[in-house]
Amino acid sequence: MTDLTASLTTLTIASDGPLTLDRAKRTITGKIVVFGVPSSDYRRIVIEPGALTPRQPLKAVKLLRDHDDRDPVGFMLSYDGGDTATFSVPEGENGDRALAEAENGLRDGLSVGINILRDVPGALMYDEADDTNHVYAAELLETSLCAIPALAGAGVTDVAATIDRPRKEPIMTDTLTREDLDAALDAFGTDSDRRLEERLAQLGDAEPEVAPTFASYGDLILAVAAGDETARDYAQRLAYEGAATPDAHQPNTWVADTVRLVEQNRKTLNSFHREPLPAKGLTLEYLKLKSNSMTVEKQSGEGEPLKFGKIQLGSDTAKVETYGGYTTLTRQVIERTNAQYVNTAFSAMDLEYARATEAATRALLKAAIIAQMADGNKIALPAGAGVDEWLDLLIDAVIEYEDRGYTIAAAKVSADVFKRLHRLEDTAGNRLMLVSGTGVNQVGTLDLSSITGKLGPIKFELLAGAGANTGTFYDPLAITTWESAGAPWQLDQENTVTLTKDVSKYGYIAQACQHPQALLPIEFLA
Structure with missing residues (x-):
């Protein structure tokens, strides 16, 4: 199987759900995707529940015909967060044709075009067992009406509307049945078909x-x-x-x-879970697992009670913080210097936005590590640990995560711990970590350009700025970042008195350690 992780960016998946058409409102509602079912093409894509995030504003998600961005027929009105969406179809020849084709069974399938968010850890995972690629995080770019969807079963369920457009011959009635529409379409005749073909040819040639x-x-x-x-x-x-x-x-x-420029400088933030920030509100409320006493055991005997358990959910809040900065440019600089000065000013603000939000994520992670250590949620590594002790640590961590129901994505460690990994040796004095070239007995690798490494099956990453003897295994679910889409935004305002222009860059972010049990700090014994 070819590794699609590096090459797959944009794809289309067809749905098999029912499509409803309300022409009184000129809307089309349908099941835009089928979760958990592989696509029928060679890529075998499986979109998982909760994976789709529509482009904002919703109107930016267009309704197309056959994924042709030169042939839009509508735009998204609402999305239920799952598999169903509603689209508005404006009046006009293009919209009328789309409504008629959908109702008449010519194009009554739905298919989505998505962009996999490859900067989000775990957005695309390959399952070797059934040769499928599972998508867990993707931006919904468009939805298309299609004639033959990859997954059959889509169909019109309701028609009740009129198209109020003056015509020599009425083709719609107040109460429109399928038979009425069939007869009206037939009435167009050869001349109508010719005009449609000419229009399609013009659309096909449009740049x-x-x-x-x-x-x-x-x-x-x-x-x-x-x-x-x-x-x-x-x-x-x-x-x-x-x-x-x-x-x-x-x-x-x-x-x-x-x-x-912003994303590549936020390694810690991008290591964990990310969600779009809601459009309104200065405080974000989220759910947390308060307690879990669920128990499943073998029944002790016929008629004997099963083990009782329950979960309790609690809620917590995260404050929506604003990160931003501004600079002042004089009219003389803008009008009489080259573009390099202005470019440098904007790049500096972008980098500072990335630095500030990355620093906030590191601080949150460090505080969460300290809290978990205090609660006894940790795993110990003996003093002067050699390669055997390190490998034992990895085995114990994997077992612990299996019991908790999480998955280890990697471990983040302070600089001194990373250097210790670099110096690990076997009993013959051979380095255990391969830095370059070839060697013997290597069980891991180090990439000193990105300060990352791998010992056995576990990836190790540098947690910049952490105190000595700091380390933790993590699942990306541990920390969630809610960030406003498209941030950092820009605002500017001119001052006609001082001949200056104030320019700012800013964005909104809320963060929380939503699953503290997804962290497993390492206690380095003295």
Whole structure:
């Protein structure tokens, strides 16, 4: 099986659920995905429950025909967070055709286009047992009406509407039945078919809308200052829509570069679970497992009571914090210097946003490690531990995680612990960790460029800034970060008196240790 983790980015999966069409409201509602079922193509993709996060705002998730972004017919109105969504189909020839085709059984299947969030740990997992790729975190980009879905069974269940458009011959009635619609469609005749083919040919030849091109954000700012109306319109669109340009545009390279600049500098934050931050509220409430006394045992005898147990859920809150900063640019700098100065200023703010949010995640993780150690939730490593003791530690940790129902993703350790791993030797004095080249008796590897390593089956990562003798195994579920989509955003305001422009970058984040039992700190015995 080819490793798809590195190559798979965007894919489409078809659903097999019922589709309902309400033409009075001009909406289409349907089951957009079937969870837990492999796709029929060679990729054998399985989308897991809760994996889909629609692009925001919801209107950005388009309803297409056959995944053709040049042929949009509607946009998302609502999403239940699971497998069902509702789309609005605006009036017009394109929308009328889509409604008619869906109702008439020509295109009554649904298929989703997604982008796997590969920066989220565990977003895509390969199951060798049944040769499937399981998606746990993906952005929902679009949904398409299709004629032959990969999973059969989609179908129209209800039609009750009219299309109020003046025509020489009425083709819709107040009470529309399937027979009425069939007769009306037949009445179009050969001339209607010819017009439809001409329209489809025009759509097929249309070029995608291209965004105005600027070498960098600094060049965009300079163009705005010079009075370029195209640049001004584009800058205003970015200010309202964040770092992502509209779907129909081909974004400038620097828009994506800004996102990468932030994400690649948040290694600790990206190691754990991430969720989109709700649109409203200054405090976020979340559920926690308070207690679990569930017990399943063999019945002691016929008629004897089974073991009783229950779970208790509690709730906790996390404050929504604002991270941001600003700088002031003079009109002289904007108008009389090159773009490099402006570019550097914006890059510096992006890096500082990444640094501040990464530091907050590290602080939360360190506090959680201390709390778990105090509660006795830890695993001990003897003083002067050699390779045998280290491997025993890994075995004991895996067993402990199996009992808790979590999975070890990796271990995060302080710099001194990482150096000890580097110096592990066998009884003959051979290094156990392979740094480069080839050797004997190696049971692990170190990548000094990224300060990561692997001992046996467990990956080790540097927890920067941690105190000596700090280490913990973790499941990504331990910590959850809720972050506003598209952050950091940008605001700017000009001062006509001082001839300056204040520019800020900011975003909203809430964080919590939602599953403390998913952490297993290492106690280094003296």
